[in-house]
Amino acid sequence: xxxxxxxxxxxxxxxxxxxxxxxxxxxxxxxxxxxxxxxxxxxxxxxxxxxxxxxxxxxxxxxxxxxxxxxxxxxxxxxxxxxxxxxxxxxxxxxxxxxxxxxxxxxxxxxxxxxxxxxxxxxxxxxxxxxxxxxxxxxxxxxxxxxxxxxxxxxxxxxxxxxxxxxxxxxxxxxxxxxxxxxxxxxxxxxxxxxxxxxxxxxxxxxxxxxxxxxxxxxxxxxxxxxxxxxxxxxxxxxxxxxxxxxxxxxxxxxxxxxxxxxxxxxxxxxxxxxxxxxxxxxxxxxxxxxxxxxxxxxxxxxxxxxxxxxxxxxxxxxxxxxxxxxxxxxxxxxxxxxxxxxxxxxxxxxxxxxxxxxxxxxxxxxxxxxxxxxxxxxxxxxxxxxxxxxxxxxxxxxxxxxxxxxxxxxxxxxxxxxxxxxxxxxxxxxxxxxxxxxxxxxxxxxxxxxxxxxxxxxxxxxxxxxxxxxxxxxxxxxxxxxxxxxxxxxxxxxxxxxxxxxxxxxxxxxxxxxxxxxxxxxxxxxxxxxxxxxxxxxxxxxxxxxxxxxxxxxxxxxxxxxxxxxxxxxxxxxxxxxxxxxxxxxxxxxxxxxxxxxxxxxxxxxxxxxxxxxxxxxxxxxxxxxxxxxxxxxxxxxxxxxxxxxxxxx
Numbered sequence: 001x002x003x004x005x006x007x008x009x010x011x012x013x014x015x016x017x018x019x020x021x022x023x024x025x026x027x028x029x030x031x032x033x034x035x036x037x038x039x040x041x042x043x044x045x046x047x048x049x050x051x052x053x054x055x056x057x058x059x060x061x062x063x064x065x066x067x068x069x070x071x072x073x074x075x076x077x078x079x080x081x082x083x084x085x086x087x088x089x090x091x092x093x094x095x096x097x098x099x100x101x102x103x104x105x106x107x108x109x110x111x112x113x114x115x116x117x118x119x120x121x122x123x124x125x126x127x128x129x130x131x132x133x134x135x136x137x138x139x140x141x142x143x144x145x146x147x148x149x150x151x152x153x154x155x156x157x158x159x160x161x162x163x164x165x166x167x168x169x170x171x172x173x174x175x176x177x178x179x180x181x182x183x184x185x186x187x188x189x190x191x192x193x194x195x196x197x198x199x200x201x202x203x204x205x206x207x208x209x210x211x212x213x214x215x216x217x218x219x220x221x222x223x224x225x226x227x228x229x230x231x232x233x234x235x236x237x238x239x240x241x242x243x244x245x246x247x248x249x250x251x252x253x254x255x256x257x258x259x260x261x262x263x264x265x266x267x268x269x270x271x272x273x274x275x276x277x278x279x280x281x282x283x284x285x286x287x288x289x290x291x292x293x294x295x296x297x298x299x300x301x302x303x304x305x306x307x308x309x310x311x312x313x314x315x316x317x318x319x320x321x322x323x324x325x326x327x328x329x330x331x332x333x334x335x336x337x338x339x340x341x342x343x344x345x346x347x348x349x350x351x352x353x354x355x356x357x358x359x360x361x362x363x364x365x366x367x368x369x370x371x372x373x374x375x376x377x378x379x380x381x382x383x384x385x386x387x388x389x390x391x392x393x394x395x396x397x398x399x400x401x402x403x404x405x406x407x408x409x410x411x412x413x414x415x416x417x418x419x420x421x422x423x424x425x426x427x428x429x430x431x432x433x434x435x436x437x438x439x440x441x442x443x444x445x446x447x448x449x450x451x452x453x454x455x456x457x458x459x460x461x462x463x464x465x466x467x468x469x470x471x472x473x474x475x476x477x478x479x480x481x482x483x484x485x486x487x488x489x490x491x492x493x494x495x496x497x498x499x500x501x502x503x504x505x506x507x508x509x510x511x512x513x514x515x516x517x518x519x520x521x522x523x524x525x526x527x528x529x530x531x532x533x534x535x536x537x538x539x540x541x542x543x544x545x546x547x548x549x550x551x552x553x554x555x556x557x558x559x560x561x562x563x564x565x566x567x568x569x570x571x572x573x574x575x576x577x578x579x580x581x582x583x584x585x586x587x588x589x590x591x592x593x594x595x596x597x598x599x600x601x602x603x604x605x606x607x608x609x610x611x612x613x614x615x616x617x618x619x620x621x622x623x624x625x626x627x628x629x630x631x632x633x634x635x636x637x638x639x640x641x642x643x644x645x646x647x648x649x650x651x
């Protein structure tokens with residue numbers, strides 16, 4: 001008897017918006033391995049084959065037209081799990097993007113050798129995981145019952161560092177926040193569920209890995225990171241398919257990790273720009289986490305040393321509860337800059353000298369290099385690269401001026417305003433401040449930690465550590481003093497989130513101080529300074545959110561940036577005009593338009609409740625623009641991006 005035909009519904013791996021749907025293919029007789037989640041090759045109308053994933057297999061067909069056959073099965077491993085497909089589809093729909101773009105972030109490239117080894121495992125390789133290690137401090141559990149109650153919280157973590165085992169019969173120092181999140185992850189694993197913990201970069205990932213090794217055992221920790229070699233990353237991804245109670249950690253893409261029984265989803269420092277996905281459709285890890293929590297019903301934690309305005313909005317609307325864990329007592333001392341132009345005020349020098357009697361001292365600066373900027377020595381105009389227009393700077397003392405964007409040397413430079421050839425240094429970078437501190441405190445070792453000089457930790461010996469924001473190493477026992485310099489220049493930048501980002505970075509540095517240490521904030525007054533000198537940053541986040549709500553700026557509202565030919569922009573805005581609570585800023589000439597190019601940009605602002613309707617209209621306009629035949633004089637294709645932060649960086 002001939003078996004009944006089967007039909008596979010496939011999502012094609014393509015960036016074309018017109019292919020962002022499920023296509024139906026017949027499973028030909030004799031083709032084995034076609035099952036939900038597997039990779040396949042399928043034909044398109046142009047007789048070319050494309051890669052894709054089987055989403056579902058059915059006995060009956062939905063499409064009444066001609067149905068082609070699945071060409072062949074690439075792999076029988078179900079890499080696209082149902083929960084990941086549901087998340088990718090929902091996230092793409094929310095951002096008016098394509099699901100295939102999300103799946104490229106979620107599923108790493110195939111490694112055939114690793115895959116074969118995973119499929120060939122025997123019973124011994126699939127042995128049960130060892131029991132969870134004993135709780136190190138049962139007298140002080142962190143938010144007990146959070147996972148069982150499926151709570152959703154905005155967690156403010158106090159600073160401070162602690163010592164944990166590093167797995168090599170030694171110890172390492174990490175932030176107390178990592179220990180708190182590891183304790184929450186243990187709650188999920190004790191229930192036989194998985195935990196996903198998302199961090200901004202490898203520094204936080206290293207700390208969290210050490211904390212998890214101590215809390216749940218290294219056998220139960222899986223790292224998913226683009227920094228891993230391709231085979232190592234794919235091996236870790238396949239392990240997530242085993243449905244074991246493990247803790248999965250990694251950067252923003254880890255939010256899409258397969259986890260059938262997800263008990264906890266935590267995002268550390270959700271206000272960090274590194275958690276914003278730069279690739280289309282540009283979904284922030286926090287937003288993906290919110291969608292996944294709604295689908296899975298797991299416990300959700302948005303944690304940080306400083307409260308983001310996005311998390312505060314969720315608290316104020318009642319979606320998240322506020323919680324705070326830990327105690328960290330430091331002395332925060334505001335200090336005015338000296339009148340002679342020195343970047344290190346007297347109060348900071350005094351705190352540094354006192355701290356150096358007991359251990360290392362951290363100096364946080366704004367920029368790396370020797371002189372971050374150069375200006376004309378005659379007229380004072382900013383010195384810029386002739387090739388790309390980027391700012392010129394000096395990387396180290398004695399080095400030639402070079403562009404900070406393209407790296408070209410500024411040979412035979414002359415000022416376009418006055419034709420002068422002399423340049424003067426503007427600002428002080430990490431290496432220049434390190435030199436000045438070395439001269440002011442002879443005999444004290446000075447170390448630099450920035451993008452070119454990576455340091456993850458320092459010992460407890462007295463030394464000065466000059467670090468750029470985000471590159472601060474962990475000090476054994478904590479820093480005995482923390483000097484936050486360049487606060488005035490940091491707040492002088494343009495951007496909607498400048499003050500919020502400054503508070504987050506200062507709070508991160510303050511958290512590295514030892515209990516009882518002094519923290520000096522130089523050259524900053526007002527609400528941002530009060531947020532650091534106080535015990536909590538929540539009032540600052542509330543005030544920032546209230547101001548943006550009055551101005552209708554994110555995150556009080558959602559936005560859609562519309563960029564393209566003036567006619568195409570006008571058509572898109574006309575399609576959106578029927579939405580009641582939507583208003584438009586612009587159009588204005590696009591900032592990145594080439595000379596003579598007609599390109600405009602407009603920003604549509606709308607309420608969160610109108611998001612699905614806006615996304616539907618936007619998707620229809622993008623699809624119509626993609627189908628429009630390219631002909632001379634035709635309007636350029638449209639680019640529309642929801643929740644685009646770039647237009648607000650210059651506010």
